[in-house]
Amino acid sequence: xxxxxxxxxxxxxxxxxxxxxxxRRFYFRGPLATIRCVxxxxxxxxxxxxxxxxxxxxxxxxxxxxxxxxxxxPTASPFTSFPCxxxxxxxxxxxxxxxxVSSVKTGxxxxxxxxxxxxxxxxxxxxxxxxxxxxxxxxxxxxGDLAPGMFIGICKDTGxxxxxxxxxxxxxxxxxxxxxxxxxxxxxxxxxxAIQAVYDNRPLDGDQVLVLGSGVIGSLxxxxxxxxxxxxxxxxxxxxxxxxxLARKAGADHVxxxxxxxxxxxxxxxxxxxxxxxxxxxxxxGYDRVFDVVATSETLNLATRCMAVNGGLSIVxxxxxxxxxxxxxxxxxxxLSGVFSCGIISQDGQKRxxxxxxxxxxxxxxxxxxxxxxxxxxxxxxxxxxxLIKTNLKKARYRAVKTAVKF
Numbered sequence: 001x002x003x004x005x006x007x008x009x010x011x012x013x014x015x016x017x018x019x020x021x022x023x024r025r026f027y028f029r030g031p032l033a034t035i036r037c038v039x040x041x042x043x044x045x046x047x048x049x050x051x052x053x054x055x056x057x058x059x060x061x062x063x064x065x066x067x068x069x070x071x072x073x074p075t076a077s078p079f080t081s082f083p084c085x086x087x088x089x090x091x092x093x094x095x096x097x098x099x100x101v102s103s104v105k106t107g108x109x110x111x112x113x114x115x116x117x118x119x120x121x122x123x124x125x126x127x128x129x130x131x132x133x134x135x136x137x138x139x140x141x142x143x144g145d146l147a148p149g150m151f152i153g154i155c156k157d158t159g160x161x162x163x164x165x166x167x168x169x170x171x172x173x174x175x176x177x178x179x180x181x182x183x184x185x186x187x188x189x190x191x192x193x194a195i196q197a198v199y200d201n202r203p204l205d206g207d208q209v210l211v212l213g214s215g216v217i218g219s220l221x222x223x224x225x226x227x228x229x230x231x232x233x234x235x236x237x238x239x240x241x242x243x244x245x246l247a248r249k250a251g252a253d254h255v256x257x258x259x260x261x262x263x264x265x266x267x268x269x270x271x272x273x274x275x276x277x278x279x280x281x282x283x284x285x286g287y288d289r290v291f292d293v294v295a296t297s298e299t300l301n302l303a304t305r306c307m308a309v310n311g312g313l314s315i316v317x318x319x320x321x322x323x324x325x326x327x328x329x330x331x332x333x334x335x336l337s338g339v340f341s342c343g344i345i346s347q348d349g350q351k352r353x354x355x356x357x358x359x360x361x362x363x364x365x366x367x368x369x370x371x372x373x374x375x376x377x378x379x380x381x382x383x384x385x386x387x388l389i390k391t392n393l394k395k396a397r398y399r400a401v402k403t404a405v406k407f
Contacts (some may be wrong), residue, residue: 210396
């Protein structure tokens with residue numbers, strides 16, 4: 001089968017870091033490239049609890065781009081195995097089911113929650129994270145019956161959505177209704193991440209909310225808050241005019257540039273802004289809930305300086321090592337939390353997987369569905385992966401929101 005395969009070694013890592021300063025093409029073209037379109041054997045079912053799926057479409061995520069350009073922290077390397085097939089935002093058709101699978105049948109069209117937690121790895125009893133419902137943050141990503149990998153797309157045993165065929169555990173697979181198209185179906189995973197972020201740091205009526213970054217996840221966070229009918233004021237900080245328009249369509253009350261955040265925090269949110277002898281300003285008062293989808297040193301420091309006392313910051317983006325001034329955090333007793341993948345949440349008194357919540361939301365919310373229909377702006381074949389990458393490197397130029405590989 002054809003697949004977009006990723007692999008790296010320490011010597012290649014060091015060479016690419018040096019050569020990449022001259023041209024980013026070295027990362028995806030030529031003998032040192034981290035990715036290649038290859039012909040490989042299709043993955044086998046690891047056990048009777050697994051399902052083989054033929055890919056119809058797979059979204060390209062910012063985390064895929066970070067991986068290709070070696071921007072991820074080496075801290076995550078124990079929870080990844082190479083060579084792996086990229087892709088974790090997929091829709092496909094079931095082509096084979098193990099004897100212990102009854103939830104789906106051959107021919108069903110499905111999407112997949114990609115995290116490879118204790119249940120998928122055959123580990124009993126499950127870890128503390130899985131027992132508490134945080135199945136996307138499992139403590140056993142490098143243990144059990146599979147090679148290391150936090151999710152499908154960075155595990156060498158499962159394949160990924162950027163390949164013609166991949167495998168998934170029955171606990172990961174969710175049937176898609178016929179009313180949800182493939183292009184909307186691949187957005188189930190980012191929508192689930194946005195839902196998880198909002199549930200973990202849920203605004204209250206009357207709150208001031210700040211979202212830093214209005215790409216796919218940032219705009220979906222705005223949409224999820226609006227879908228939950230929370231009467232809060234949402235401000236989005238976004239440098240791109242194109243993505244600023246996306247934030248407005250998603251339901252943001254205010255869309256501003258980062259350089260205007262302190263002025264906005266003072267005039268609109270009602271905070272008092274102070275200028276230290278040296279360094280950046282700090283606001284007393286400010287935003288009750290902040291979602292940082294960029295997660296650089298600049299945005300994280302901006303978030304804590306503009307956030308209110310006892311405010312909550314969700315770090316949704318995956319960035320480089322960040323230098324953070326801790327003073328606003330202890331001065332304003334703020335709470336910082338990471339957002340990775342999704343898990344089980346309590347909804348209307350019931351425990352539900354966020355993927356199913358996302359699918360139901362798409363089924364029942366016409367406004368959300370209409371918004372997502374315009375998000376997949378570019379489709380490519382697998383062999384066009386070079387153009388796919390170039391488009392993602394300059395999204396504003398190409399007016400790209402979500403790009404995808406279509407099989």
